[in-house]
Amino acid sequence: MTLLKPSSMRRLAHTSLVLALCPTLALAQQSSPPADEAASPAPASEAPAADSSAPATTSEADAAPADADIDERMTIAEGKVAALEEQNTETKNDLLSLKRLKLSGYVQGRYQYQQSLDESGTGGFSRFGVRRGRLKTTYTTDWAQMMLQIDAVPAAPGVTVRDAEATLFIPGTKQQLSLTLGQMKWPFGYEAVQSSSDREMPERTRVIRAFLPDERDRGIKFAGNFLEGKVNVSVGLFDGDGIFNQGYVGSDNDKEKDFIGRAGFDLGWLSGGVSGWHGYSIAKAPSDTYRKAHTRDRLGLDAQVYLDVLPFGATSIKGEYIVGKGYWKSSGDVKVEQLGVPASGWYGLIVQNVGLTNAVAVRYDWFDPEHGKKNAAVEGRPASSNTVGTLGVSLLHYFGENLKVTAAYELPMTAAPSGAQEPHDNLFTLQMQARY
Known part of the structure; x- marks a missing residue:
């Protein structure tokens, strides 16, 4: 509904009053004799007797009630206009x-x-589940922003807080510079920061899951956009252990803090960045007699290319490389940090859109959990320190903007020296994602 301006409302009130008075004027005209009848003299027998006491003209007292009635109506109309305003x-x-x-x-x-893990048929699984159930609330003003995101899933750990951010937009910068305090994603690389709802494959690559498990931590971050968004910088100081660290929930297990940041560029068809991480983990490794500071350093490079040259859809090519010391390794449901261990990894991803509702994605990621160490076999199986390369293919179909179906097949290939048996751990995933 379009709201009228105050001046338009007053003109409308005046017009309404005139229209309201039109019927009265019309009745008055109907009661008056036609012009030709008024000009004709009345017969003498029908002529009314002259009344010398009747006034010859209408007095001002007779017109006063009509003027008062109009003023009253105008006052009521103006009151209604004020109420509407x-x-x-x-x-x-x-x-x-x-x-x-x-x-x-x-x-x-x-x-x-998932296939059985060995020839005996043990291991592997066939299961239904809910991987993510996210609810996100964001409130933004000219100078501040609050963002809270929870993950509610039936499996452990159940309902958890993923993001809890309080952001100040630095005054006078038109929201181009900001300072955020709370729990947020590490400003490192591309895939770790990308939303899980936008990713073409069901899970992040092995190298990202190792170096940046759960992608989040508690700390403070400065972010800025420069040159009309072509250059962006994010740097922060964080606990460094992630949101599910080995101390009690919500704590850091040492006094050391990690410095993490990324400097990137965005030219539209080409984007990328350089990321860095420097910190320490104060802990006791199995080979240590006492607790000591273990280096936690990382360097990352990422790039994304977006092309629109094929007639049936756009093409995107993405890649990332990370090398550093210290990463997390899953042991059952617990993530254990490999203190000071050098590791490296990379991935390449090609996504081809087919029309407006379909896409095909092919990804290869490679991870070396002990950078530079020779692959080995332990009791006829590949050692846990051996390199792993994973080839993944995904088919995507979009049912409008709110529903996406993904069918993905991944083939992990663990380096197996002579005499070692590679695990049969190929994985098929059918995922349906609904969003609002």
Whole structure:
């Protein structure tokens, strides 16, 4: 509904009053004799007797009630206009508050099938599950932003806080410079920062899961965009152990803090960046007699190319390389840091859109858990320190903007020296993602 300006409302009130008086004027005209009848003299027998006491003209007292009635109506109309203006102001304030609030979320339901891990048929699985159930609330004003995201899934650890950020937009910078304090994603690389709802493969690559498990931590971060968004910088100081560290929940297990940052560029068709990480983990490794500081350093390079040269859809090519010391390794449901251990890895991804609703993605990622160490065999199996390369193929179909179906098949290939048997751990994933 379009709201009228106050001046337009007053003109409308005046017009309404005139239209309201039109019927009265029309009745008056109908009661008056036609012009030709008025000009004709009345017969003498029908002529009314002259009344000398009747006034010859209408007095001012007879016109006063009509003028008073019009003034009263005008006063009422102006009051209604003022009330509408007040309601208009309240409505605009309510709409502004709703515009600042953004609610979003998504659910990823899955079916997975993994081959048996050895020839005896043991291991592997066939299961249904809910991988992610995210609810996100963001409230943004000219100078501040609050963002809270939770993950509610039936499996352990159940409902958890993923993001809890309080952001200040530095005054005078038009939201191009900001300072954030709370729990947030590490500003490192590309895939770790990318939303899981936008990724073409069901899970992040092995190298990202090792160096940046759960992608988040508690700390403080400065972010800035320069040269009309072509250059971006994010740097911060973090605990360094992630949100599921080995201390009690919500704590860091040492006094050391890690410095993490990324400097990137975005030219539209080409983007990328350089990431760095420097810190220490104060802990006791199995080979240590006492607790000591273990180096936690990383260097990352990433690039993304977006092309639109094929007639049936756009093409994107993405890649990332990370090398450093110290990473996390899953041992059952617990992540254990490999203190000071050098590791490296990379991945390459090609995504080809087919029309507006289909896409094909092919990804290869490679991870060396002990950079420079020779692959070995332990009791006829590849050692846990051997390199692993994974080839993944994914087919995607979009049912509009709110529903995406992904069918992915991954083939991990663990380096197996002579006499060692490679695990049969190929994995099929069917995922349906609904979002709002």
